[in-house]
Amino acid sequence: MSEAVSRERVEDVLFRAGYWLVLAVLMLPIVVVFVTSFQQSSYLTFPPSGFTLEWYATFLGSEEWLSAVRDSVLIGVGSSLLATVLGVTGSLAVQRSDSWASRVLPPIVLLPLxxxxxxxxxxLLIYFNRIGLTNSYVNIVVAHALWATPLVFFIMQSVFARFDWNLRDAGMDLGARPGRVFYHVTLPNVRSGVVISTVVAFIVSLQEFIMALFLKSFEVQTVPVLAWTSLQSSLTPMVSVVSAFLVLASIVGVLLSAAVMNLEWLAEQL
Structure with a gap:
């Protein structure tokens, strides 16, 4: 009996050690990014020879970079809202339908990924030019929503699978319209999933590079696109500053979604 317990303890220790080792390997690039963003040298090196906040001041004082941040945020908000609406409504339609379309839709939704x-x-560049749509904001929002909608769709599939549909049916039996039932009955019970889906869609849009590179214009370019453009001329710590900005934005999004869910939990307890 003692040998079995000892073996279980050894296996548990090895599992935990392996878990923390994998986590450390995954976190190491992020640590390098943050450390090099404070380096004093004008050329990106690791480990840094000195530390300064000069590159952050340059970033915050650059109209070009701030314009890219504004474009990224506007595009991220637009694409996340569009992807959330499409993903939630599509997932809801599939859950409450037994038709052939409900079986065909999930594989079709998966195709953009x-x-x-x-x-x-x-x-998309060829298609938008053919139909005469030249607004880069709209083009990139649609492109990012096309990529983020499948993620929202499958997240909400999991959320709706745990929803008690008897509540919705009871609302319909009482004479409420489908839209009113969704707003007052369904949405409050799946709000956490909707928030998480929106945050995931925003983060995907914020960090997407290739489609934004094709669809950008002189007036509109996202932070990853501008970072790529600057990399073509020189490898400065500004790249690490921009990368740190993207990482921090993702972390803030996750923390905000967690805060929203905790506030809902606290409200339920009170």
Missing amino acids: LIPPVVLGLT
């Missing part, structure tokens, strides 16, 4: 972004970007 299976097509290389370079193919999507080039195809």
Whole structure:
């Protein structure tokens, strides 16, 4: 008995050690990015020879970079809202239908994730030019929503699978319209999933590069596109500053979604 317990403890220790080792390997590039963003040298090196906040001041004082941040945020908000609406409504339709379309839709929704972004970007560029749609904001929002909608769809599939549909049926039996039932009955019970889906769609849009590169214009370019452009001329710590910005934006999005869910939990307890 003691030998079995000892073996279980050894296996548990090895599992935990392996888990933390994998986590450390995954986190190491992020640590390198943050450390090099504070380096004093004008050329990107690791480990840094000195530390300064000069590159952050340059980033915050650059109209070009701030314009790219504004474009990325606007595009991220637009594409996440569009992807959330499409993904939630599509997932809801599939869950409550037994038709052949409900069986065909999930594989079709998955297709954008299976097509290389370079193919999507080039195809959308040709298509938008053919129909005369030249607004880069709209083009990139649609492109990013096309890529983020499948993620929202399958997240909501999992959320709706745990939803008690008897509540919806009871609302319909009481004479409420479908839209009113969704707003007052379904949505409050799946709000956490909707928030998480929106955050995931925003992060995907914020960090997507290839399609934004194809669809950008002189007036509109996202942070990853501008970072790529700057890399072609020199490898400065500004690249690490931009990467740190993207990582921090993703972390803030996750923390905000977690805060929303915790506030809902706290409200339920009170």
